[in-house]
Amino acid sequence: MNFKIETVEKINVIKGQYATAQGCILPALYVLEEHEGQVTPEREKALAHLLDVPTYQVAEALSFYTMYNRHGRGKHHFQLCRNISCYLRGSDEVIALFQKRLGILPGEVSADGKYELELAECLGNCDHAPAGILGKEDINDLNCDKLNALLDKLGAPHGV
Amino acid sequence: MAFEKVLYRNLHLERLYDMDVYLSSDGYHGLAAALERKPDEVIEEVKASGLRGRGGAGFPTGVKWGFLPKVTDKPKYLCVNADEGEPGTFKDRELMEKDPHSLLEGMIIAGYALGVHKAFLYIRGEYHLAIERCQKAIDQLYARGYLGSNVCGKGFALDIIIHKGAGAYICGEETALINSIEGKRGEPRLKPPFPATSGLWACPTVVNNVETLCAVPWILAYGAKRYREFGTEKSPGTKIFSVSGCVSKPGNYELPLGTPFKVLLEDYCGGVWKGKKLKGVIPGGSSVPLLSAAECEDLNLDYESVQARGSLLGCGAVIVYDEDVCVVEASLRLAEFYAHESCGQCAPCREGTHWLAQILERIEHGQGRPEDLPAIEALLPHMKGMTICVLADSAAAVVESTLKKFRNEYEAHIKHKGCPHKKEKVFAYA
Numbered sequence A: 001m002n003f004k005i006e007t008v009e010k011i012n013v014i015k016g017q018y019a020t021a022q023g024c025i026l027p028a029l030y031v032l033e034e035h036e037g038q039v040t041p042e043r044e045k046a047l048a049h050l051l052d053v054p055t056y057q058v059a060e061a062l063s064f065y066t067m068y069n070r071h072g073r074g075k076h077h078f079q080l081c082r083n084i085s086c087y088l089r090g091s092d093e094v095i096a097l098f099q100k101r102l103g104i105l106p107g108e109v110s111a112d113g114k115y116e117l118e119l120a121e122c123l124g125n126c127d128h129a130p131a132g133i134l135g136k137e138d139i140n141d142l143n144c145d146k147l148n149a150l151l152d153k154l155g156a157p158h159g160v
Numbered sequence B: 001m002a003f004e005k006v007l008y009r010n011l012h013l014e015r016l017y018d019m020d021v022y023l024s025s026d027g028y029h030g031l032a033a034a035l036e037r038k039p040d041e042v043i044e045e046v047k048a049s050g051l052r053g054r055g056g057a058g059f060p061t062g063v064k065w066g067f068l069p070k071v072t073d074k075p076k077y078l079c080v081n082a083d084e085g086e087p088g089t090f091k092d093r094e095l096m097e098k099d100p101h102s103l104l105e106g107m108i109i110a111g112y113a114l115g116v117h118k119a120f121l122y123i124r125g126e127y128h129l130a131i132e133r134c135q136k137a138i139d140q141l142y143a144r145g146y147l148g149s150n151v152c153g154k155g156f157a158l159d160i161i162i163h164k165g166a167g168a169y170i171c172g173e174e175t176a177l178i179n180s181i182e183g184k185r186g187e188p189r190l191k192p193p194f195p196a197t198s199g200l201w202a203c204p205t206v207v208n209n210v211e212t213l214c215a216v217p218w219i220l221a222y223g224a225k226r227y228r229e230f231g232t233e234k235s236p237g238t239k240i241f242s243v244s245g246c247v248s249k250p251g252n253y254e255l256p257l258g259t260p261f262k263v264l265l266e267d268y269c270g271g272v273w274k275g276k277k278l279k280g281v282i283p284g285g286s287s288v289p290l291l292s293a294a295e296c297e298d299l300n301l302d303y304e305s306v307q308a309r310g311s312l313l314g315c316g317a318v319i320v321y322d323e324d325v326c327v328v329e330a331s332l333r334l335a336e337f338y339a340h341e342s343c344g345q346c347a348p349c350r351e352g353t354h355w356l357a358q359i360l361e362r363i364e365h366g367q368g369r370p371e372d373l374p375a376i377e378a379l380l381p382h383m384k385g386m387t388i389c390v391l392a393d394s395a396a397a398v399v400e401s402t403l404k405k406f407r408n409e410y411e412a413h414i415k416h417k418g419c420p421h422k423k424e425k426v427f428a429y430a
Helices: A005-014 A022-035 A041-051 A055-064 A086-089 A089-104 A144-153 B019-024 B029-035 B039-049 B061-066 B093-100 B098-115 B128-143 B175-182 B210-222 B263-270 B302-309 B327-341 B347-364 B373-383 B391-405 B408-414
Strands: A076-081 A115-120 A132-135 A137-139 B077-083 B118-123 B159-164 B205-209 B239-243 B249-258 B278-282 B317-322
Touching: A005 A022, A005 A132, A005 B302, A022 A041, A022 A055, A022 B159, A022 B263, A041 A055, A076 A089, A086 A137, A086 B239, A086 B317, A086 B347, A089 A115, A089 A144, A132 B278, A137 B093, A137 B128, B019 B098, B019 B128, B029 B098, B029 B327, B039 B098, B039 B210, B039 B347, B061 B098, B061 B263, B077 B098, B077 B175, B077 B210, B093 B098, B093 B128, B093 B210, B093 B239, B098 B118, B098 B128, B098 B210, B118 B128, B118 B175, B175 B205, B205 B210, B210 B239, B239 B263, B249 B263, B263 B317, B278 B391, B327 B347, B327 B391, B327 B408, B347 B373, B347 B391, B347 B408, B373 B391
Parallel strands: A076 A115, B077 B118, B077 B205, B118 B159, B239 B317
Antiparallel strands: A076 A132, A132 A137, B239 B249, B278 B317
């Protein structure tokens, strides 16, 4: 399979920055995700070919790092923190509310493909606990009212 | 308690992330002062300041820089650890979002002092705004000749590359971070060899934390002697304390090291949340032992004082528990985190973190057995000091300290078959 020209161009820039081809794998995966979309097995192999690294090296990285999109994303990707500082300020109630409204478990995408829930470990936003990320935007100082309002704005159902 | 803000000296300026705003204050004065001296003299100044690594270990920065070989036929690297993942820590995020030029100035000074021509800034992938602001700041620096083949016309070359993390707490460990830049799984390496002799691509490498490097421009601009006017003899300077959990005003506070905990809690954070009583404090990020309220009564926040109480100052992330917090559930939360983040290389960590989480889970949810507490106590010594890195030790720290200080709460969970604080699981797991 062939990548888009901008994917190849950006990966060529990365090749000039890292001392080895293997070093390019993590940044190249981000480029691939940005310009091509989900990291499918075909794209994974094509990337290994483009970088001239053994396929196992790409597979090894993908199986270790959790942020790459290998399985498709919901349109609204919610990451809600469950770790200590957010827990101390009521993250569990916020997470429970999300589950009640959307009827999905952590790691799942709603049947219509619109909502995805990921339980996050500390997001480094503890002064705004309970905290989360929607897409690439931080969501701060969450509580049930605030989450309800946010979900209403996105048109989420009230309970599934 | 008079002190000057070192790290937050410019934070009141709007759009400080813009180079022109940074330059309108004392921006790049430290770099100018550094470039007038020989590289060795810059290292000596940092040594004289007594600045200690702010990532958690507290190792003297100037000494670390001094370990890098002067003469070598290999390239030397600087890696900046901005993979801030320690639960309760959010200081580097604020520095990079609001004041990226301080960090970059510190990096250029370090590059000059160490003879480094390529630096990697490893920022955790979730820090979208920090990545954006740092990249824009780097672009400005290239455009104005502060980076590239001839830094500030002084004939030395430096490139800075942002390496975006991809979701692995363990990459905050310096050798795991190095492996991650090499495109490998983020598994810590055995030390020795230390990164100073064999780090990134087996070349001499220095790994520094964001907050550490942000203090460097000030030290060069105003002098090591003045830096030592703040803090204590052995813990000089100021430090950012990230306070979270059960306080009225969570946030980052820059204070001199040695500041009494009570001053931080009462004067800066508005006391315990909702007027409740203090139960305990994790003083240095989730990886250090918890101190009880009594142990915090006259505690000073410097490396030595916290260590003398049996905990660690770590990265200065202060997590506060009020009287109603269930220590068993809070410990479970952390145990699950470490089980999830164990890289799996060493059996004591790979197995131990999961066993710990499993035992705590059943205690918290009413299936605890009387033999569970001795089982935890038998398990912990096999996790501590038995592995390549300290993740297993970290997992053990909070559990061991709370079991020692709040054993009655663990026993009550077992005796009454459940958590006295809560009757059922609030949310469902996958």
